[in-house]
Amino acid sequence: MAKQRVIVVGGGLAGLSACVRVAEAGVDVDLFSMVPVKRSHSVCAQGGINACNEVARQQGYSEYEHFDETIYGGDFLADQHPVLEMANWAPKIIDLLDRMGVPFNRTNEGYRDLRLFGGSLFKRTHFAGATTGQQLLYALDEQTRRYEADGKVNKYEFWEFLGPVVSDGRCVGIVAQDMRTMQVRSFRADAVVMATGGCGLVYGKSTNSVVCTGAAAARCFQAGAWYGNPEMIQVHPTAIPGADKLRLMSESARGEGGRVWVPAIKGQDGRWGKHPRSGEDPKKIPENERYYFLEERYPAYGNIVPRDIATREIFDICVNEGMGVANENQVYLDLTHRDPEYLARKLGGILDIYEKFVGDDPKFTPMKIFPAVHYSMGGLWTQFSKGSYNPSEPRDKHKSGTRAPIGAEVGMGMEYGSPINSSTNIPGLYAFGEVNFAYHGANRLGANALLSCLFDGLCCGVSVVNYVRSAEVSKAPAEMLTSSAYDAVVEQENAKIKRFTDTVGKADASPLFNPYQIHKELGQEMTAACTVVKSAARLEQCRTKIAELRDRFGKVRLGDAATWTNQTLSYTRCVGDMLLISEAICLASIERKESRGAHYRTDYPTRDDANYMKSTVAKFSKPMQSTVIELFEIDASLIRPTARTYGKTDPVGAGGAASKKVASPEV
Amino acid sequence: MIQTLTSTSSAALAASNRRIAKQGRTVQVSIKRCDGPNKPSRWETFKVTTERGMNVISALMQIAANPTTIDGKQTTPPVWDSGCLEEVCGSCTMVINGKVRQSCSCLLDDYVPNEGDTLTLEPMSKFPVIRDLWVDRERLFHNLKRVKAWVPIDGTYSLGAGPRETPAKQETRYKLSECMSCGCCLEACPQFNVEEDKAQWDTSFIGAHAISQARLFNEHETGKQLKDERIDVLMGPGGVNDCGNAQNCVKVCPKHIPLTESIAAIGRAVTIRSFVKFFKG
Ligand SMILES: Cc1cc2nc3c(=O)[nH]c(=O)nc-3n(C[C@H](O)[C@H](O)[C@H](O)COP(=O)(O)OP(=O)(O)OC[C@H]3O[C@@H](n4cnc5c(N)ncnc54)[C@H](O)[C@@H]3O)c2cc1C
Numbered sequence: 001m002a003k004q005r006v007i008v009v010g011g012g013l014a015g016l017s018a019c020v021r022v023a024e025a026g027v028d029v030d031l032f033s034m035v036p037v038k039r040s041h042s043v044c045a046q047g048g049i050n051a052c053n054e055v056a057r058q059q060g061y062s063e064y065e066h067f068d069e070t071i072y073g074g075d076f077l078a079d080q081h082p083v084l085e086m087a088n089w090a091p092k093i094i095d096l097l098d099r100m101g102v103p104f105n106r107t108n109e110g111y112r113d114l115r116l117f118g119g120s121l122f123k124r125t126h127f128a129g130a131t132t133g134q135q136l137l138y139a140l141d142e143q144t145r146r147y148e149a150d151g152k153v154n155k156y157e158f159w160e161f162l163g164p165v166v167s168d169g170r171c172v173g174i175v176a177q178d179m180r181t182m183q184v185r186s187f188r189a190d191a192v193v194m195a196t197g198g199c200g201l202v203y204g205k206s207t208n209s210v211v212c213t214g215a216a217a218a219r220c221f222q223a224g225a226w227y228g229n230p231e232m233i234q235v236h237p238t239a240i241p242g243a244d245k246l247r248l249m250s251e252s253a254r255g256e257g258g259r260v261w262v263p264a265i266k267g268q269d270g271r272w273g274k275h276p277r278s279g280e281d282p283k284k285i286p287e288n289e290r291y292y293f294l295e296e297r298y299p300a301y302g303n304i305v306p307r308d309i310a311t312r313e314i315f316d317i318c319v320n321e322g323m324g325v326a327n328e329n330q331v332y333l334d335l336t337h338r339d340p341e342y343l344a345r346k347l348g349g350i351l352d353i354y355e356k357f358v359g360d361d362p363k364f365t366p367m368k369i370f371p372a373v374h375y376s377m378g379g380l381w382t383q384f385s386k387g388s389y390n391p392s393e394p395r396d397k398h399k400s401g402t403r404a405p406i407g408a409e410v411g412m413g414m415e416y417g418s419p420i421n422s423s424t425n426i427p428g429l430y431a432f433g434e435v436n437f438a439y440h441g442a443n444r445l446g447a448n449a450l451l452s453c454l455f456d457g458l459c460c461g462v463s464v465v466n467y468v469r470s471a472e473v474s475k476a477p478a479e480m481l482t483s484s485a486y487d488a489v490v491e492q493e494n495a496k497i498k499r500f501t502d503t504v505g506k507a508d509a510s511p512l513f514n515p516y517q518i519h520k521e522l523g524q525e526m527t528a529a530c531t532v533v534k535s536a537a538r539l540e541q542c543r544t545k546i547a548e549l550r551d552r553f554g555k556v557r558l559g560d561a562a563t564w565t566n567q568t569l570s571y572t573r574c575v576g577d578m579l580l581i582s583e584a585i586c587l588a589s590i591e592r593k594e595s596r597g598a599h600y601r602t603d604y605p606t607r608d609d610a611n612y613m614k615s616t617v618a619k620f621s622k623p624m625q626s627t628v629i630e631l632f633e634i635d636a637s638l639i640r641p642t643a644r645t646y647g648k649t650d651p652v653g654a655g656g657a658a659s660k661k662v663a664s665p666e667v
Numbered sequence: 668m669i670q671t672l673t674s675t676s677s678a679a680l681a682a683s684n685r686r687i688a689k690q691g692r693t694v695q696v697s698i699k700r701c702d703g704p705n706k707p708s709r710w711e712t713f714k715v716t717t718e719r720g721m722n723v724i725s726a727l728m729q730i731a732a733n734p735t736t737i738d739g740k741q742t743t744p745p746v747w748d749s750g751c752l753e754e755v756c757g758s759c760t761m762v763i764n765g766k767v768r769q770s771c772s773c774l775l776d777d778y779v780p781n782e783g784d785t786l787t788l789e790p791m792s793k794f795p796v797i798r799d800l801w802v803d804r805e806r807l808f809h810n811l812k813r814v815k816a817w818v819p820i821d822g823t824y825s826l827g828a829g830p831r832e833t834p835a836k837q838e839t840r841y842k843l844s845e846c847m848s849c850g851c852c853l854e855a856c857p858q859f860n861v862e863e864d865k866a867q868w869d870t871s872f873i874g875a876h877a878i879s880q881a882r883l884f885n886e887h888e889t890g891k892q893l894k895d896e897r898i899d900v901l902m903g904p905g906g907v908n909d910c911g912n913a914q915n916c917v918k919v920c921p922k923h924i925p926l927t928e929s930i931a932a933i934g935r936a937v938t939i940r941s942f943v944k945f946f947k948g
Pocket residue numbers: 009010011012013014015032033034035037040041042043044045046047048049132133159160161162195196197198207208209211212215216248374375432433434435446447448449450451453667
């Protein structure tokens with residue numbers, strides 16, 4: 001009998017947990033990653049991972065409440081059954097990580113310690129120092145290495161996925177390129193799991209790592225996979241602007257009294273206007289020339305307004321009012337009025353990051369911060385098979401701390417092991433982790449991302465195994481197929497490469513066709529039009545700009561024709577794919593004429609459940625080389641939607657992330 | 668020879684340099700380039716205009732977007748390795764002004780504070796060069812296999828929580844577990860040398876990084892089941908006895924991993940194990 005194989009593309013938390021689960025079930029895995037898997041973007045996660053736990057449970061919390069919070073936090077856009085299953089699995093996932101040796105912080109008695117995080121009244125976030133993502137990734141990396149040493153996992157590190165191989169409507173392998181030798185070749189597999197993470201780089205700079213371009217997803221999209229809720233992009237209010245990257249600055253800086261302001265001059269009419277010396281030493285700006293806009297605009301909440309509001313206001317000051325510090329996209333986050341010793345004690349670690357990368361000590365100089373693109377709720381569209389819990393009508397929102405209406409057995413949310421769980425519309429092609437659009441709806445709660453990655457790998461990994469073992473797939477194993485489909489994609493990719501390298505030293509040398517320049521302009525345009533505040537007019541302008549950039553990309557000129565380790569080639573190819581993801585984000589933003597979660601339209605400022613409690617689904621038409629957006633019904637059969645207010649009437653706030661006096665970092 | 672600075676003196680130096688640095692100045696970046704394995708190396712120098720908070724990676728990005736040397740020669744964009752850009756993934760290690768470190772956390776204001784100053788970038792010398800500043804560190808990951816750097820769990824089925832742990836124990840393990848396999852400690856070690864022949868890897872000096880990881884897993888309740896196997900490897904060729912105790916490793920580790928403590932702990936375990944083996948015959 002032919003030996004069956006599974007390919008996993010991506011070695012972040014989602015990819016590695018899938019790898020371990022599939023290999024454990026006795027199916028060999030080929031693991032592809034552009035970086036050694038231990039260096040995947042998941043290492044960046046700091047805050048923690050959510051799960052119901054014994055202490056919280058005895059205080060009235062439950063898996064069901066975790067589910068309810070996630071649906072509510074996502075503003076009722078996520079399909080509900082998969083989220084229920086994820087919440088139910090969470091405590092078991094933490095136990096497993098614990099067994100793998102993750103050094104979770106401990107209480108005096110040696111139990112796992114917990115912290116409070118945005119979106120919940122209960123301590124339900126598990127953490128390992130300030131580097132939870134790193135510690136979880138390492139645990140999975142170690143288990144993967146164990147299977148690798150046993151010959152059950154084969155790693156292809158520094159290999160770039162170029163596209164799926166689809167034959168007779170089924171995904172039967174991939175085409176990939178060795179980033180060192182530049183060899184392009186196809187690989188056969190009975191199923192392929194995409195676990196390639198987010199797409200922060202389409203915004204130029206973000207909090208993401210350099211490989212988070214979304215290109216891998218865009219390549220599946222062009223091969224016919226659908227892309228769900230592209231417009232749902234999470235922007236974090238406080239990041240440190242940098243020439244290369246925007247690094248996260250924890251929300252706790254505001255929680256500890258940080259004040260947000262810009263230098264400005266108050267006119268006769270009482271309106272604030274630009275300051276002529278904005279950008280000069282902030283300590284020399286007198287008090288009456290400081291515009292504390294959050295405090296002024298939101299007297300009750302002040303600097304601790306909820307996260308989305310803080311983001312929107314900072315954006316408004318810089319982009320619309322042009323009052324950013326030194327005329328750039330940045331505002332001051334000022335802690336200098338606090339006692340330096342107190343700051344060192346309470347915020348030491350995070351202030352060190354600022355000092356390390358910016359060079360200023362925030363205890364004595366106001367920090368410069370700006371919102372940054374942080375996470376993509378959208379991703380490849382996936383399906384699921386409903387589990388056993390199917391009430392005759394949806395329940396009302398769960399009252400925090402009350403008894404859970406149902407238990408938390410495996411299989412209530414999703415049918416365990418069903419081959420369609422987390423499968424894209426192309427049979428045999430799966431999407432796990434951040435590249436999967438499921439679970440987070442219109443807004444992700446802090447510390448739920450790592451959970452969704454592991455849940456996909458561990459729960460839906462079994463679905464992949466069942467798929468490859470199904471009668472239909474086993475009777476036509478990839479190993480036995482003719483080579484024509486494989487040869488065709490290799491040829492197609494080689495032709496594309498030749499088209500790029502042929503431009504070296506020949507094509508028009510104008511900067512208009514420089515890939516770095518195209519990417520830079522794309523990032524600026526996307527940041528201005530498709531992040532915090534959107535409107536029809538601005539989005540249309542963005543659509544035109546993307547079309548212009550796509551045109552220019554057609555004449556792109558490379559600076560390196562090397563046939564060995566040509567990073568320029570890889571980068572340029574990614575820029576082309578980023579243009580497509582950007583277009584999907586822009587078009588879906590135009591289509592969604594309402595405001596929901598992270599998507600805020602000035603021309604449609606309220607949520608419209610009647611028309612838009614639906615997923616936007618982008619489909620790519622190959623002949624037209626264009627994208628269309630459709631609306632899909634969602635599964636909202638478990639909880640009835642309510643307004644997402646986070647108890648706004650209460651000035652200190654009952655439940656909101658940033659509305660707490662001492663806001664915990666929601667990252 | 669690698670120049671090592673203790674962290675306090677480099678911090679003091681950095682602070683004083685940052686004060687004099689003016690933005691928009693032009694500095695020179697000299698890069699040791701190499702087109703591929705077994706190809707000759709050459710130096711190329713580029714002009715970079717500084718921006719606030721600029722690190723070595725953003726200087727490289729500026730050069731790559733328009734790769735023209737100071738002599739006006741059009742060349743290829745330099746190749747380098749990077750990932751997180753916040754000193755947590757370990758990708759971007761290189762030798763900067765003679766000192767091995769992460770390039771993403773290396774600020775131009777600290778290293779080249781004056782107009783016209785020169786920064787030199789070289790690939791690590793203890794790993795084979797792939798191209799320019801990018802080296803092949805597969806051996807470093809291979810060494811983790813040598814010491815079975817994992818907890819041998821029974822599988823991923825639901826079996827309840829792991830062993831309880833005191834906060835003190837957690838702190839020790841967490842510190843060791845922050846190692847990002849960046850390779851600084853190996854670059855600085857006089858006993859660790861470049862080895863292109865994979866067949867030699869299992870008997871060449873394993874280095875502080877893997878010795879410390881062995882200790883990490885020996886310290887875990889379940890992980891310690893493989894302790895004897897790990898120690899057997901570390902008492903063999905290329906094991907802890909090859910360490911010359913130069914202590915360079917601990918000075919360059921960006922995560923401040925207590926490497927010499929780990930080497931001493933493993934050294935003791937090796938001694939005990941040799942006694943046991945000797946008496947058991
Ligand atoms: C600064 C920061 C802090 C965060 N903190 C938290 C937190 O505290 N809690 C939380 O829950 N979430 C947090 N998140 C979100 C979370 O870290 C991510 O959503 C999650 O790590 C994504 O994991 P992943 O496995 O889906 O993908 P990633 O970890 O991004 O891995 C992607 C993998 O795909 C590979 N890949 C990509 N493209 C290709 C290609 N073309 N070919 C081959 N391989 C490819 C890469 O090499 C990599 O191995 C944070 C995010 C950021 C940016």
